[in-house]
């Protein structure tokens with residue numbers, strides 16, 4: 001009783017049915033034909049796709065254990081060897097996730113502490129933008145191949161090891177400066193336990209995961225924000241009108257968000273349309289499971305098609321166009337939407353959601369606030385050493 005799906009060819013599976021460049025769009029098309037739980041074969045590999053807000057939530061929240069393991073593709077299993085939090089499972093993942101969440105929160109994630117740091121970063125962002133407009137010359141494409149990926153990974157880990165070494169040499173257990181310090185103390189406390197998960201590999205890979213999962217995601221969403229504001233100047237005008245009416249010349253702060261319903265709605269709509277993780281990060285079933293009447297074997301790759309929730313035609317008035325009204329009631333007050341799930345749901349849901357939301361709010365309000373700023377006299381001057 002497998003979930004339905006297109007008939008696979010030997011060896012190739014359904015590869016010919018899918019546009020691999022626009023894989024998430026192909027899956028979205030297939031869900032129209034095969035429903036909210038369907039099978040596709042990527043070559044010989046069987047993959048179950050979950051589509052639509054209700055089905056994804058039901059699987060990831062109501063069947064949290066069954067659908068809650070991470071699929072670790074061969075390249076990642078070779079690269080991270082089960083360490084860290086992003087591409088790990090079992091007890092090691094549980095310990096790393098719990099430790100990361102508790103410590104990031106203790107060091108201010110989603111709270112005042114990180115607000116101060118993000119504001120400081122926003123000030124630099126404003127300065128940098130005015131100071132180095134020629135940085136854009138470097139924003140090109142570069143070729144990545146497999147060897148390069150492994151080389152980059154090794155270099156990243158070496159860099160993290162150097163950072164950790166510096167922190168180890170200056171560690172004062174009475175004055176913990178951040179995540180790595182807390183990890184090092186825990187490592188010392190558990191040094192007599194041979195099967196402790198607090199070893200160097202988990203430290204290096206968890207730090208690497210937090211950087212990797214936490215930078216490009218927010219950065220890409222911000223770029224979408226700027227693109228959408230440029231494309232819809234009348235919406236940008238309304239945000240700027242609200243910002244100048246509510247906060248004026250004061251520096252943006254999280255506490256102003258509740259009085260900025262339009263800005264908040266625009267930021268949510270940016271994330272909905274940006275759709276930066278359309279297929280989430282694949283999961284795998286931790287045991288055999290019967291879901292919506294279908295049998296799914298232990299170890300089956302599962303793709304929660306988040307884009308199908310973000311563009312669910314039953315949940316959004318105009319799912320395919322940018323419309324901040326999706327998050328506003330008739331009085332212009334902000335409303336939460338259950339189908340808004342760019343951070344996924346359940347036990348593998350994004351660990352940095354509160355940090356990301358704070359960053360998006362502060363960076364975008366800083367960038368959109370109409371405060372007088374010095375415009376660089378020669379915005380397109382190439383760097384002194386040429387391009």
Ligand code: HEM
Nearest residue numbers: 086213214217218277280281343344348349350351352356
């Ligand atoms: C706009 C920003 C971001 C978006 C849209 C986003 C989205 C996601 C998504 C879709 C997942 C996969 C969830 C799943 O498997 O079901 C994820 C996982 C994760 N995210 Fe984020 N993320 C963002 C920012 C961040 C930040 C700032 C951090 C770190 C501080 C972070 C850390 C992680 C980690 C560690 C995981 C893996 C969790 C696990 O496997 O247990 N993310 N994120």
